[in-house]
Amino acid sequence: MKSLEELRELREKVEKDMQMRKETNKPKIIIGMGTCGIAAGAREILKAVMEEIDKRDLDVEVTQTGCIGMCEKEPLMDVKLPGKDRITYGNLTREDVKRIVVNHVINGNVVDELVIARLAE
Amino acid sequence: MKDTIYRSHVLICTGTGCVSSGSKKIKHELQDQLADKDLLDEIKIVETGCHGFCEKGPIMVVYPEGVFYCQLKEEDVAEIVDEHLLKGRIVERLLFKEPMTEESIPSYQDIDFYKKQHRIALANCGKINPESIEEYIANNGYEAAGQALTSMTPQKIIEEVKNSGLRGRGGGGFPTGLKWQFARDNESDKKYVICNADEGDPGAFMDRSILEGDPHRIIEGMIIAGYAIGADEGYVYVRAEYPLAIERLQKAINDAEELGLLGEDIFGSGFNFKLNIKKGAGAFVCGEETALMASIEGKRGMPNPRPPYPAEKGLWGKPTNINNVETYANIPYIISEGSEVFSSIGTENSKGTKVFALTGKIKNTGLVEVPMGTTLKEVVFDIGGGLTEDKKFKAIQTGGPSGGCIPEGYLDLPIDYDSLIDVGAMMGSGGMVVMDESTCMVDVARFFLSFTQNESCGKCTPCREGTKRMLEILNRICEGEGKEGDIKLLKELGEHISETALCGLGQTAPNPVLSTIKYFRNEYEAHIFDNKCPAGVCQELASAYTINKETCVGCGQCVKVCPVDAITKGDGNYYVIDDEICISCGACEKKCPVDAISQG
Numbered sequence: 001m002k003s004l005e006e007l008r009e010l011r012e013k014v015e016k017d018m019q020m021r022k023e024t025n026k027p028k029i030i031i032g033m034g035t036c037g038i039a040a041g042a043r044e045i046l047k048a049v050m051e052e053i054d055k056r057d058l059d060v061e062v063t064q065t066g067c068i069g070m071c072e073k074e075p076l077m078d079v080k081l082p083g084k085d086r087i088t089y090g091n092l093t094r095e096d097v098k099r100i101v102v103n104h105v106i107n108g109n110v111v112d113e114l115v116i117a118r119l120a121e
Numbered sequence: 122m123k124d125t126i127y128r129s130h131v132l133i134c135t136g137t138g139c140v141s142s143g144s145k146k147i148k149h150e151l152q153d154q155l156a157d158k159d160l161l162d163e164i165k166i167v168e169t170g171c172h173g174f175c176e177k178g179p180i181m182v183v184y185p186e187g188v189f190y191c192q193l194k195e196e197d198v199a200e201i202v203d204e205h206l207l208k209g210r211i212v213e214r215l216l217f218k219e220p221m222t223e224e225s226i227p228s229y230q231d232i233d234f235y236k237k238q239h240r241i242a243l244a245n246c247g248k249i250n251p252e253s254i255e256e257y258i259a260n261n262g263y264e265a266a267g268q269a270l271t272s273m274t275p276q277k278i279i280e281e282v283k284n285s286g287l288r289g290r291g292g293g294g295f296p297t298g299l300k301w302q303f304a305r306d307n308e309s310d311k312k313y314v315i316c317n318a319d320e321g322d323p324g325a326f327m328d329r330s331i332l333e334g335d336p337h338r339i340i341e342g343m344i345i346a347g348y349a350i351g352a353d354e355g356y357v358y359v360r361a362e363y364p365l366a367i368e369r370l371q372k373a374i375n376d377a378e379e380l381g382l383l384g385e386d387i388f389g390s391g392f393n394f395k396l397n398i399k400k401g402a403g404a405f406v407c408g409e410e411t412a413l414m415a416s417i418e419g420k421r422g423m424p425n426p427r428p429p430y431p432a433e434k435g436l437w438g439k440p441t442n443i444n445n446v447e448t449y450a451n452i453p454y455i456i457s458e459g460s461e462v463f464s465s466i467g468t469e470n471s472k473g474t475k476v477f478a479l480t481g482k483i484k485n486t487g488l489v490e491v492p493m494g495t496t497l498k499e500v501v502f503d504i505g506g507g508l509t510e511d512k513k514f515k516a517i518q519t520g521g522p523s524g525g526c527i528p529e530g531y532l533d534l535p536i537d538y539d540s541l542i543d544v545g546a547m548m549g550s551g552g553m554v555v556m557d558e559s560t561c562m563v564d565v566a567r568f569f570l571s572f573t574q575n576e577s578c579g580k581c582t583p584c585r586e587g588t589k590r591m592l593e594i595l596n597r598i599c600e601g602e603g604k605e606g607d608i609k610l611l612k613e614l615g616e617h618i619s620e621t622a623l624c625g626l627g628q629t630a631p632n633p634v635l636s637t638i639k640y641f642r643n644e645y646e647a648h649i650f651d652n653k654c655p656a657g658v659c660q661e662l663a664s665a666y667t668i669n670k671e672t673c674v675g676c677g678q679c680v681k682v683c684p685v686d687a688i689t690k691g692d693g694n695y696y697v698i699d700d701e702i703c704i705s706c707g708a709c710e711k712k713c714p715v716d717a718i719s720q721g
Contacts, residue, residue, distance in 0.1 A: 002386070054126050
């Protein structure tokens with residue numbers, strides 16, 4: 001370590017992985033992973049979400065939730081931006097995930113035709 | 122390092138406490154389960170150091186939610202993987218339950234035990250992987266050392282440490298900045314810094330936990346100290362009974378050397394620093410600084426008279442700065458946050474926080490770090506959750522074998538160096554043993570004195586002979602052979618030893634005896650004059666048990682557990698105890714389903 005800058009560069013590189021363990025106010029993606037969700041392909045949706053986050057280098061928290069009773073509309077995914085309504089999307093495919101991540105998570109525009117519920121903050 | 126992002130981090134505590142309650146097995150099971158479910162690419166397993174809540178081990182924390190699972194068994198892992206990691210449903214039954222309210226608390230930060238703590242020295246313990254220098258750096262690690270070496274003069278650093286008000290955390294409470302100043306002012310071609318990790322107080326394990334859970338913090342603190350006093354070499358003196366601490370510290374030193382954070386020309390500042398580990402054989406007296414240095418030099422671990430102080434003539438006759446583990450752990454925080462932030466925490470003459478090893482008859486035992494000035498009551502009842510079996514609080518013993526017992530009347534005492542000394546106890550390294558009504562204070566004094574007596578190195582007469590005589594008197598009192606004048610003699614001997622012993626071990630050894638005489642004199646008197654042990658601990662004095670024949674239901678369970686066959690069937694449907702045979706062990710009392718048995 002020949003300079004303080006060198007340390008800071010290294011920190012920037014390793015910091016991202018640690019973000020998860022800090023209390024933050026960052027966008028949340030919640031995926032329905034009840035038995036119904038998994039049967040309808042939620043694992044694929046989850047993987048697609050992770051790929052998008054990875055590809056676009058996003059700072060987003062991904063969690064899962066159990067069955068919320070709308071099994072027919074599975075796979076379900078909620079997006080909750082800080083200070084905004086929680087939006088539930090349903091009947092998702094891998095392609096839909098891409099759209100939601102780009103339009104909603106990154107640019108803040110809800111993808112209306114995929115929305116099945118809104119939960120006011 | 123893998124570049125893809127994980128969606129979840131599962132932290133498993135692999136501190137010594139959790140390892141002994143089986144956390145390694147939990148980790149392997151988790152690894153197998155994740156592999157089975159094809160989740161290894163999504164979920165990262167991180168081994169961490171101690172969370173401080175060892176009693177509830179093995180401990181697991183799942184991020185991003187921060188859910189805290191405790192007392193896990195191997196068979197619980199499958200459920201966590203299936204329910205939580207796959208389906209996102211928190212496994213309710215494995216959460217921590219607050220002892221006062223029986224309420225399940227999912228989140229780490231909301232548990233009373235943690236909520237009331239303020240963690241500086243333990244900030245990273247349980248949160249990062251101690252074997253990963255990257256995780257330490259990601260949490261701002263080595264930034265303080267970088268700033269110190271590249272933009273601060275040694276004198277400026279010493280001023281910061283002085284202004285912070287930091288005092289030695291090993292027990293003495295000497296102002297750290299002043300100590301550094303002395304070492305800096307003594308000119309020499311060679312100087313040393315030493316980290317005292319010879320933690321020996323029974324029940325204290327904060328130093329071990331920091332070394333195991335966040336070893337880089339100590340290295341960073343020592344680099345800063347070395348630069349400040351002008352030393353290019355350091356030693357960490359750690360007892361060989363701490364194998365995991367040694368292993369992790371050695372790995373940390375190797376990793377720091379590899380990144381050039383130890384070695385030559387650190388941060389391009391021209392400052393060189395080398396760090397060695399010296400394993401101690403575990404003698405209590407080697408925690409005394411002059412004895413510790415003798416031990417590093419390969420001599421027998423015995424103290425030497427001071428002055429000369431180590432800052433003048435220390436290791437191999439060179440100026441040396443020696444601080445405790447926890448003291449060094451505070452240094453990076455002071456440098457990066459500034460002395461003002463640090464000194465805003467605590468009381469007027471005791472700044473910052475202190476780590477205590479909370480143990481004894483208390484519900485939540487473990488390591489707690491609280492701001493100076495927190496009251497004993499807050500520690501015992503808010504953080505500790507109160508006494509086990511809701512028994513009555515009797516006393517709290519602070520400062521390990523050198524400390525004293527503080528009675529109930531002082532529960533509102535704000536804890537700092539001076540307030541504890543005022544009531545006849547001391548901070549020590551931070552042991553805190555809670556005692557309830559079933560504890561005999563004479564027996565407690567005897568226990569601690571027998572420890573120091575055993576560990577006396579024998580160099581000076583007051584300690585070698587004096588503590589022995591005191592122990593003989595205490596043994597006599599506990600065996601019912603106490604004589605009039607014993608209390609006076611104990612006090613006299615104790616005060617002499619305190620004044621004349623060569624080192625801190627001897628000077629403080631009588632403390633447990635003197636403080637119990639001060640606050641619990643009536644118990645000594647009961648032993649000596651009434652031949653009674655009020656708490657029923659000292660077997661020779663304990664009175665026999667009796668059975669209340671009105672309450673007795675004649676179930677006969679007491680007969681089965683009596684080890685000396687003192688219980689027989691009475692004339693009716695009840696049992697009686699022969700007080701000639703009874704040894705007052707209390708086994709029958711515990712067994713009785715209707716509470717018909719009592720002492721005396």
